[in-house]
Amino acid sequence: MTDPLDTTPDRRPGGRTARVRTQVLDAVRAELAEGGHERLTMEGVAKRAGVHRATVYRRWRDVAGLLVDVIDAAGEIDWQPPDTGSLLRDLTALNEEIQESLVVQPSFAVALMAASFHSEQAAQAQTQLWTDRYAQCEILVERAVERGELPAQHTDARSLLIAATAPLYHQLVLLRADPDPRLPERAAEAAVLAAAAGAFTARREESV
């Protein structure tokens, strides 16, 4: 959202515009986590952020605009996938991060998923964020192939990553199961065993 050619003081990174965005998005996250997207209002966010209502309306327009920007901001974080030296440990670490984000009370991640059922714009922003994150994680699979942990044939990294992580979302978000501290490792292990046995390979893809 920053125009690199705009060098007026309040547009510089770290300037007033950036500060206002930080304040407003912090307020959105707090309001979402506390009351869910249903109680998210422009007024509530402006008040919590200590920013003029008019500023919030001018810059974000409506609640969907706030949701999209808070999701975009999550994508701007310099997140790096785990790099532990083994695919099983990498996927376990990834799953532990996911589990933590889903079970923390209140959960911003779950509030965003709920919001995405009701705002097409928020849903699109969230789908984009997830697409980017899974793409970033493909290096886990590439490294595992290089280390000889996976068959040399092309493994469909995204399918493997979905298989490893989906049980976390299914159990915790949709089935609302109690968190199981062993689930991150067990789901990772099942995906690694399946991959080592040749699931997710191009050969199988073509044979279907």
Place this chain on the structure above:
Amino acid sequence: MTDPLDTTPDRRPGGRTARVRTQVLDAVRAELAEGGHERLTMEGVAKRAGVHRATVYRRWRDVAGLLVDVIDAAGEIDWQPPDTGSLLRDLTALNEEIQESLVVQPSFAVALMAASFHSEQAAQAQTQLWTDRYAQCEILVERAVERGELPAQHTDARSLLIAATAPLYHQLVLLRADPDPRLPERAAEAAVLAAAAGAFTARREESV
């Protein structure tokens, strides 16, 4: 909801009470699928069902009551898990059923999931329905063990079933991916390969 000791004409199965419930729940499903739970109202349901508003209020009390009963009714259907003679084909058939329910437009299943984010009662009813369905499917794993398709050690059937089905929900509901006609079989296959390699077994459970 039927009292077996109540034999007055309009309480008999197939009598007026049962007919009213059928009409009202059909209306709830139609309204949910068309407008989502946000536009579900007692008035809209009564009107569509052709039933007096007072009857709907007396019997279901509020929108949450309607949601819970429509989920309970889904659990009353005489659903049987697939029995094709192979675990891979059973799980593929199960996944095809799930995929169909999630991609049909409008999807009653997706509308219910959205509703469960906003009604604690609906969420509990849905969790119960899913628990029952997964319990019903455990026989798929038992049969596979009997046929020698899985290791003789105890396999945790529920974990295997979650691993097989979770990618469908994750891809179609949360990631909003386009339906992939190969996904039901590929997700089933990954779970079967993982199980055959010893994932989901008690031994591994204990060793963690």
